[in-house]
Structure formats: structure tokens, C-alpha cells
Amino acid sequence: MVKPLQYISQGLFYALFMGVIGYFSTLPPYTHLQPDETLIKLSFRHAGEIAGACRERTPEEMAKLPVYQRKGGTKVCPRGRSDVIVELELDGKQLYHEILRPTGLAHSSNSNIYRRIPVKAGVHTLKGRLSDRSDGVFNYTHEETITLAAGRIMVIDFKAATGGFIFRNKNVTLGQ
């Protein structure tokens, strides 16, 4: 190949190489969420009730315990915690249902959840129900009419100490 043609070909090769890199470094764009969708993120950590009833140790059982363990009293409770059941309803239809096992080797720690749930934007009635009891009865319920703007994220948190579900809806804050 003659030199000038060789140099032109080299230039074209470099242009092609960098063209490919330049193009695929940002293109084609990726649509992560459809234009009419919004996102609900359900995220919390909550420990269910102790699974099973506490009982009193018999005098015989107490006698068998090492002395330092007797100081804890006669009451003994199981370590394991109940499953946490969480449900979401959107406009009367079940959106999400999950049974969350307690973490830890003895299932004695928190039940954790993080879920992203895409839904259509608009005005909706959202209801959250949670059970942290061993009998599975929903003992926390919260319902709200919410406005979900497209592309926004609504976070559903749960804190038993403040009464249960917290719907953090930035859509409302922004007035959208």
C-alpha cells in the first residue's frame, strides 16, 4: 500500500476506533423508567414480636443453671421473632405482598425489606398493612390518597415507635 493511502487508512481506523468509543460511552440512551411511570420504594427494618410466649422456670430448672445465669430472673423467653408480613394495596388492588423472615442465625433480629415497585403516575389510594405478630393479624395499617408524578420516587418507611407506616412522598412536597 502506498504511503499516503496508508496514512489515510490509519486515520480512518483511529477515527472508527474513537468513534465507537465516543458513541457507546453515552449512546444509545437507556430508558430506565417509562415516561408515565413513577417509583415506590418500600424500605424498612423492623423486628417482629418475640415468637412464642414467655414462661417461668421451675425451681428445678433454676437449680440446674449456673449461679450467674440465675440473676436474670425466672422468666425465660424464646429468642426467635415472628415473621413480618407486609402488604401494599393500590386503588384496592394488591400491589405487593411479602413475608419477611427475621435475620440472624436464631431468627432473632430485624426483618428487612427493600423493594422498588414501578407504578403508573397519577392520583392513587395507597394502603399499607403490616403484621409483626405471630398470629399474622395486621396490626398496623395506613391509607393515603397520594399524587405520584412521573419519574418521582415515593418512599414507604415503617417505624413502630412513631405509629407505623410513613409515606414519604416528594411529589407532594414539590406540589407535583
Next chain:
Amino acid sequence: MTAPDLTESSARKALLRLEGILNKIFGNDLNPLYYLGALGFCFFWVLVVSGVYLYGFYRTGIELSYPSVEYITNEQWYLGGVMRSLHRYAADALVVVMVLHLLREFILGRYRGARWFSWVTGIPLIWLIYTSGINGYWMPWDKLAQYATVATMEWLDWLPIFSGPLSQSFISQEVLNDRFFSLISFSHATIPLFVLFFLWIHILRISYPVVNPRRKLVVGVLLAMLVLALVKPALSQGPADMGIEPRNIGIDWFYLFIYPLLDVWSAGQVWALVIGISLLLGVLPWLPSRFKQIPVAEVNLKYCSGCGFCVADCPYEAVVMKPRSDGMHFTEEAVVVPDRCVSCGICAGSCPSSTPFRSEANYVSGIEMPSLPISGLRAAMMNDLAKLTGDARVMVFGCDNAADIGKLRSAGVAVMSLPCTAMLPPSFIEYALREHQVDGVFITGCRESDCYHRMGGLWTEQRLAAKREPRLRGRTEHGRIRQFWASSADFRGLTQELESFRATLRDQAE
């Protein structure tokens, strides 16, 4: 012989054709496909230099990271902005050459036998480079960073190794912590150190590793990258806001291609994919194939003078010098490390005792291939040469991994294919010309700069030019020797070159 298992696969044919085109454009010594690993090193150093500069201005914090990157990009566009773009594009180019390097070595079958080590140590490099690259995309804390961070955490959460979901730390602006930015900043500086460490491991069992591409190639690539940086500077995509989901994002498909997959498949399926691919790559060198390696080189101490030529020529550091163990007056002896030997026979070609001018019929060389003893090669050559008839009689030496020279055999042409052309001791050429009165010796092998066993073509050229031991003696008529490097895709050119050589020999005879 050590023929690769995919010798004539269509992928190999296509690759050789493409390389042939690039050889015409760049010349063999500048063909980018022959320097993919070295280009990877080159892009790594561009990343280091540009990264150090960017680090000087980067601030860690929820409210600090994005503005600091914007400052670098816009206020300092002439240097900081260019550096950012070079950093981005060098990272992308690194992935491109890394993948091409992997594919090329796979297609050419250069991952089996003793080469398993470089192949397997390349796998953690892929993981580390991707980890570092994805980590880098978090740093500007723009919408892309938000998307990549949250998607990564959601993906990681599938693994049962965390006490709680990592994603919960990114659920809203309020829970996000400044320490996250310190962490990613630290890891983006630390992971490349591991990359460098594994790069060193990766080439540990290779002699004369090519870690720098030719200067012209570096200049060409850097100039092209600089033009790209000016034409299409790397930009942020607006500040991250944990209350707004990034919807339409310009993602870097070289690094972040896995994330769209997470929207289609479950996190577990994507983990299965990446771990499965890694495991498959890891076991590939040991999967059943047609690959058969002939027995590795053996040292015959009685004839080893401890000259060290074999050590200097071995492309895989499979021969080492150790203190003499047989009481002979030499200080050292050659020792073969069997696990590293690819059975190329280059060591046998470098041994001075491999000369065919020795008188014994079944002589033994200081180091040679047990299944292809040098005395056997001499006998085979003598036998072939004795059958030659006509004018312009030529002895052709070739390589099992290049063009099939068996098809060149004719009444006036004898052929001998070796595991590597450099297995040929130069004295064989003189022997053929002087003792057997052939009119010419034609030497061929893998394309220039692309020896299957790495250094064979170069060593042969240097030996024939008397620039490397063992040298072809000066009194040998160089006009009766021709070298022509040809892969299996260049057979027509090889035939033409041989005919041209024979025509020249006829002219000389007249």
C-alpha cells in the same frame, strides 16, 4: 506438534484476514491487534495520569462532589475537562482492548497448556477493571452516578452476605452519608493498585513481555483520543436527586451494560451470568479439545555447557540456570520448568550443541524436545534433500502454527515443519547449503510480530542476521537464503514468494 485446537476455525480465518488488512494499513510492526495487551497498559497509564490530576480537584461529599466535577469540566475545560474526557475514554478503550485481547487469544488457542497461567490471572483483572470503572461512574454524583450506584446496591443486595439491604442507605437524600464519597474516592484510588498488581502477575511467566506499544501507535491513539475529548467532552448528566428516578440516561455501555439487564432479569440471574462466565473462562484451558502438546523440553547435562542461550531465548521463562549438579567444570546448567514449557522447541534451536555438523549419527543436543530430537531432524532433512531433483532445489523450513508448508513439497522442494521456526538451529541452513548442495533455503513461519510462541520469528531473524546467538556464520551465502513470514491466510503469497526465490536461484545459477 503443538497445533492449536482451533487451527482452521472460521473465527481464526476471519481474524487472520482482519489482521492481514491491518498489516497493510499499519505494517506488521504497528498492527494494533498485535499490541492489544500493550495498549491496555498504555490506557491504564493514561488513566493513572489523568486520574491523579482529577483527584487534585475532586471533593468528597454529597454537596461537594458534583460541583467539584462541574468545576473541573467547565471552568477548567482546557485542562481539567480534557483530563476528565481522557480519563473516561481511556477507561472505555481499556475495556475494548481487554475484550479484544481475550477474544484474540481464545481464537488463536493461546490459553491452553502452560499458557493457562496468563489466561486465568486475566480473569480477576476483568473483575477489578470493571469494579474500578463502575466505582468511577459513582464519583461525579450526577444522575448516571445515582442510577449506577442504586442499581449496584440493589444487585449486591441479592448476595446473602450483608446484615441488611445496602440499598436502604440510598433511599433518600437524607439518609445518604458523606462517608460514602470518602469510601468511593478511596476505593477508586486503591483498586487500580490491585489492577497493577494483577497485571504484574498476568505477565509473570512471560519473557520479554510487551508492555509498551510502539511509539507511533501510542501517538496515534493518544491524538485520536484527544480529538475525541475535544469534540465530545465527557459531561455530567445533572445533579443526583434521590427523590427523582433517573429515567432516560446516557449510560456507558462498555461498563454499565449489565444494569439494563437487571431490569429484565432478576439479580440472581445476572449474578449467575457473570459468575458463570467467569467460571467458564477459568476452566476453559482444561476443557477437552484437540489440543495436544508434545512432551516438554529436556536437558541433557552431558552436552549442556551452561551457556544460557536457551534461557535467553525461552519466551515463557521455562528454562532457568542453576548451579551445576554433575561435577563438570561449568558453573551452571540449564533446568527446564515443565509447568511453564509450551514445547515450542526454541531452546533446542538456541543450543550450540544442536549443530548438525556433529559426526555421530544419533547425537544428542544439550536441550531438545524428546519427541523431535535434533539428530532425528537432521536425518529427516538429509533423507528429504537426497530425493530432490531438478534445478533450484530448495529446503523449506516452516512452523506448525503458520502456513501449511506441506503443500509446497515438490520434486525440487523439500519441507520441514517445526513447532516453531526458531527451533531451527542456524547451522542447519549452512549444513543444507554446504553439505547437501541445495540451491537455497527458504524460511517461513508466523507473520512478522505475531509468532504463535511469541519470539520465534524475531529470534530467527536475529540469528540469521548474526545479531543473536547462535549466529548464522558469516561465510554462509545470504543470497541463497530467503525469509518470508506467512500465516495460513497468506498461502498464495507464500507460494509466489517461493517461486520468486527459485527463479532468483535459477538466475544465479546461469
